[in-house]
Amino acid sequence: MAAKATAVMVDADGREVRVSSAERVIFPASDHGPEITKREVVEYYVAVADGIVRALRDRPTALERWPKGVLPGMTLTARDATHGRGPQGDAFYQKRLMRGMPEWARSVRVHFPSGRVADELCPDHVAVVAWAAQMGTVTFHPWPVRRADVDRPDELRIDLDPHGATGFADAVREAEQVRALLEELGLRGYPKTSGKNGVHVYLRIEPRWTFTDVRHAAIALGRELERRSDRLTTAWWKEERGDRIFVDVNQNARDRTIASAYSLRPKQGAPVSFPLSWDGLAAVDDPMAFTLRTVPDLLASQGGDAWADLDAQPHSLEPLLDLWRADLERGLGDMPYPPEYPKMPGEPKRVQPSKDRRNKQG
The missing domain is CATH 3.90.920.10 (DNA primase, PRIM domain)
Known part of the structure; x- marks a missing residue:
């Protein structure tokens, strides 16, 4: 003792x-x-x-x-x-x-x-x-x-979370859809392992927009990804996700946070949420390759942080907000916020679909 x-x-x-x-x-x-x-x-x-x-x-x-x-x-x-x-x-x-x-x-x-x-x-x-x-x-x-400004985000975060029968390999594969879409819009994303079974992609943006704007941009991005891959979904309710990768757009709501790059995660073996290049991510088949014991040596062997230039070129959010405005013209609006949030302006009814149907039948 x-x-x-x-x-x-x-x-x-x-x-x-x-x-x-x-x-x-x-x-x-x-x-x-x-x-x-x-x-x-x-x-x-x-x-x-x-x-x-x-x-x-x-x-x-x-x-x-x-x-x-x-x-x-x-x-x-x-x-x-x-x-x-x-x-x-x-x-x-x-x-x-x-x-x-x-x-x-x-x-x-x-x-x-x-x-x-x-x-x-x-x-x-x-x-x-x-x-x-x-x-x-x-x-x-x-x-x-x-x-310096706690009301203007400088980061948009894309959280690819395996659901159902999907796993890490599926999240890695679908991250390529994120990469391709961002590049088409002239934007550069930075991927990392979540430290569990998911993948995170970060986009550095100019701190000019509100949390609501950034969340709307993420919603539009997620919906466009859904159009391109039937293996991705933005469905907030778990009963609607099936065996697909969930694009959690609500990670961009105020006071929702993601484990940082280089953070340990509370799992056996002390895994790390590890930043990678896109080619580096594609080569990973096991997120447990990155742990407290392996990461310091990996950093030395690869010459340092793969995200070293993340802050070099902040992007405009306008390409993604253009997608949001196009969705509004299609009749697509906001999505539900997490349950602990107060009712938010423009938010649709926050009711689990199966329960909502029973209410209508009653």
Whole structure:
């Protein structure tokens, strides 16, 4: 037990971060490898400093904290720690600033759809990331905005989520549809593994449009993808998706976030959401190729972050908004928001289709 309480100092690009209970097991031994300690989690984030800071820099970031470790039987509560009541499960989402935040860490106030507000951490140095990892953070969930303007996203995020009998290989294949469509519109997307079975594609945009505009652009993109492939769907209700890849357009709604590039995911073996080139993604057959133990060496062998130039050329959203306007002329409007959102302007009826039919029959 004494070893579990050992504290060590980790150098994070010139700043010392104290890691308490450094030998606490965060990921137990599994078929994917030996156990992983808290110290190793912190040291991993220091090792991928350039990539993780690029992904998080100046972004309000929710922290997915597993302070007891990602152990069998642990639960992740759906409730976030923003209500002043503390965590409600073994793991939880931390949106408000934690006590003991280093004086050199920065934050910004964000507004949620509910009308509540919170001051969220805005990492701008790997020491901030290391400190959050020391506090039990496994996964970082940044907003698609920067600290300078929290109401104008600079990122459109495309989440390809396998459903039914589909899996990772299907998501990789359908990501080529995303690539082709974006290139036709003069846009460049950047793919990464989700760290689970999906694929994410990011589009850097000029911070000129609202969350609603960006979500509408994502809806239009998803609908155009549906027209091109019967293996893709934007159906919000699971009963309508079948064995298809779900294009989750609601990941672009305010306060919906995706695990950042280089984030660990709370699964056996500590998989990583890993950025790739398009050719690199096409060559991947197992997302577990990218883990805490493999990623630092992979970065060294491939010459660094595949997303190093992500910020170099922000795009206009207008090509996608043109698709949205064309859909409006076809009579296609908005889509349902997630259930925790208040009724949104222009949103259609938010009722599960099978239940809606029963109501009509009644």
